[in-house]
Amino acid sequence: MKYYLNQFGILIIVLFFLFTGCASQKGAAANPASVKLALNSNQPVQTGVLASASETQEQLSPEEEMLLTDDWADSDDEDNEAELYSIPDPFEKFNRASFYLNDKLYFWVLRPLSAGYRDVVPQKARIGVSNFFQNLKAPIRLVNNILQGKGRAAEAELTKFLYNSTVGILGFANPAKKHPKLNPDPEDLGQTFAVHGLGHGFYLYLPIIGPSSLRDITGATGDYFLNPASHIQPLEASLAAGGVRQINTFSFLIGDYESFKEAALDPYESMRDVYIQLRETKIKR
Amino acid sequence: MITNRWVMLILALSLLCAAPAVCTEKLSPIETLKKPIEKVTNILHDPAFKNSGKKNDQRNVIWKVAGEMFDFTEISRRTIGKKAWKTFTSEEKEQFIKVFSEFLGNTYISKIQGEYQNEQIIFLNELVRGNIALVRTKLKRASLEIPIDYRMKKIEGNWKIYDVLVENGVSIIKNYHIQFKSILRKESPQQLIERLEKKLVARKS
Numbered sequence: 001m002k003y004y005l006n007q008f009g010i011l012i013i014v015l016f017f018l019f020t021g022c023a024s025q026k027g028a029a030a031n032p033a034s035v036k037l038a039l040n041s042n043q044p045v046q047t048g049v050l051a052s053a054s055e056t057q058e059q060l061s062p063e064e065e066m067l068l069t070d071d072w073a074d075s076d077d078e079d080n081e082a083e084l085y086s087i088p089d090p091f092e093k094f095n096r097a098s099f100y101l102n103d104k105l106y107f108w109v110l111r112p113l114s115a116g117y118r119d120v121v122p123q124k125a126r127i128g129v130s131n132f133f134q135n136l137k138a139p140i141r142l143v144n145n146i147l148q149g150k151g152r153a154a155e156a157e158l159t160k161f162l163y164n165s166t167v168g169i170l171g172f173a174n175p176a177k178k179h180p181k182l183n184p185d186p187e188d189l190g191q192t193f194a195v196h197g198l199g200h201g202f203y204l205y206l207p208i209i210g211p212s213s214l215r216d217i218t219g220a221t222g223d224y225f226l227n228p229a230s231h232i233q234p235l236e237a238s239l240a241a242g243g244v245r246q247i248n249t250f251s252f253l254i255g256d257y258e259s260f261k262e263a264a265l266d267p268y269e270s271m272r273d274v275y276i277q278l279r280e281t282k283i284k285r
Numbered sequence: 286m287i288t289n290r291w292v293m294l295i296l297a298l299s300l301l302c303a304a305p306a307v308c309t310e311k312l313s314p315i316e317t318l319k320k321p322i323e324k325v326t327n328i329l330h331d332p333a334f335k336n337s338g339k340k341n342d343q344r345n346v347i348w349k350v351a352g353e354m355f356d357f358t359e360i361s362r363r364t365i366g367k368k369a370w371k372t373f374t375s376e377e378k379e380q381f382i383k384v385f386s387e388f389l390g391n392t393y394i395s396k397i398q399g400e401y402q403n404e405q406i407i408f409l410n411e412l413v414r415g416n417i418a419l420v421r422t423k424l425k426r427a428s429l430e431i432p433i434d435y436r437m438k439k440i441e442g443n444w445k446i447y448d449v450l451v452e453n454g455v456s457i458i459k460n461y462h463i464q465f466k467s468i469l470r471k472e473s474p475q476q477l478i479e480r481l482e483k484k485l486v487a488r489k490s
Contacts (some may be wrong), residue, residue: 067434067454068412068419086463192430252428255400262488263392265464265480273463274455281454 088202095205114250128172129248135171139226142188153184185285190219195197211275314418315411317444357386364461377474384481434488
């Protein structure tokens with residue numbers, strides 16, 4: 001396992017440098033133009049929902065097709081259904097223990113901190129911080145789009161990154177948001193593995209990290225190295241950045257976990273299903 | 286006299302024909318949702334319910350409007366699963382539909398009552414094929430947008446919601462189905478109904 005991870009890490013780092021190499025070259029030459037292009041070509045289609053890159057448009061209709069076709073409820077075949085919507089959970093005891101732990105961590109630590117932070121920091125600033133961290137994760141999305149062969153989306157990610165980092169002042173603003181073509185679905189390594197045929201393996205619910213699977217946590221480990229925030233030195237500063245990101249994120253979500261719990265009969269099982277369903281929809285896009 | 290009768294008959298017939306003509310001018314799926322959602326928005330903004338003591342009244346009024354949009358029989362059947370639904374007695378079915386719709390209404394109305402101030406619903410488009418439709422919307426918050434799609438079915442000429450998809454494909458009904466399925470593996474339908482009732486009572490107190 002460790003060996004594989006190592007190999008993967010190296011592969012990803014190599015790929016990263018390869019791509020950043022191309023990126024800076026290509027970026028310097030082609031990007032101002034491509035930003036302009038994206039802006040211009042976007043105006044007429046903006047009213048439509050399908051206003052996204054033609055590549056995603058092609059993908060969107062099968063997706064809409066999928067959403068519209070309701071295979072699930074019309075099949076009487078329970079076995080088929082079980083196969084479709086469950087994941088092995090061999091470590092349920094451990095997972096449930098972590099779930100309990102994170103639940104307590106949320107109510108005792110994360111929520112009070114986030115609420116305090118929300119009361120002190122104005123909303124605009126919090127949105128800025130959120131944008132900043134989202135922008136930093138551009139390498140993850142870029143590399144994984146390339147690994148999945150999504151050229152257009154990769155280009156869009158790169159354009160968005162350059163646009164937001166400059167016009168958006170280091171990514172604190174998100175001017176690219178207004179241009180649907182510049183907002184492809186975010187990709188990560190877990191999804192890349194899935195696209196290449198790897199299954200979840202089994203479900204994992206980890207302390208602090210939360211819901212994941214063998215495949216997705218492996219992917220997240222790879223993605224971690226692509227995130228510039230992970231490379232901040234010393235380690236304490238990097239962890240602090242992670243903490244700020246987390247608290248900032250939750251400052252917008254206070255109450256959501258509570259409602260989620262309220263709505264469920266078995267929150268653990270509900271969460272597992274939401275996670276699996278969410279990942280499936282992301283992989284399909 | 287005969288002509289009179291004929292006139293009457295023709296009049297009656299034309300009235301009969303006219304009635305379906307009015308009925309066939311049915312609302313499209315997206316229009317079916319827009320009106321009640323607008324009404325709910327107005328209720329949420331209504332100063333008459335500003336007082337925190339009025340929250341229960343407000344919830345009841347919202348429930349009256351919002352409940353109309355859903356087909357709870359279909360929702361119940363799907364959450365339980367077709368096969369298992371057949372093992373429910375008709376009395377259990379009725380009980381389940383009642384308690385589960387109340388459970389859903391209670392959960393989600395409390396949520397929108399608490400959060401509505403900073404949220405906005407944007408209707409995107411509708412996809413229709415035969416008697417199945419999907420209405421796509423976006424819930425807009427300060428920092429993020431959550432796609433919410435409504436799955437609808439035409440029942441007796443009216444479009445009704447039978448599933449809600451969050452984030453482009455996370456089905457609320459499927460999620461309940463997974464939970465109920467594992468409960469029903471160990472417990473009877475009656476016990477599941479009791480569980481829901483208990484949770485409802487606990488919330489009200």
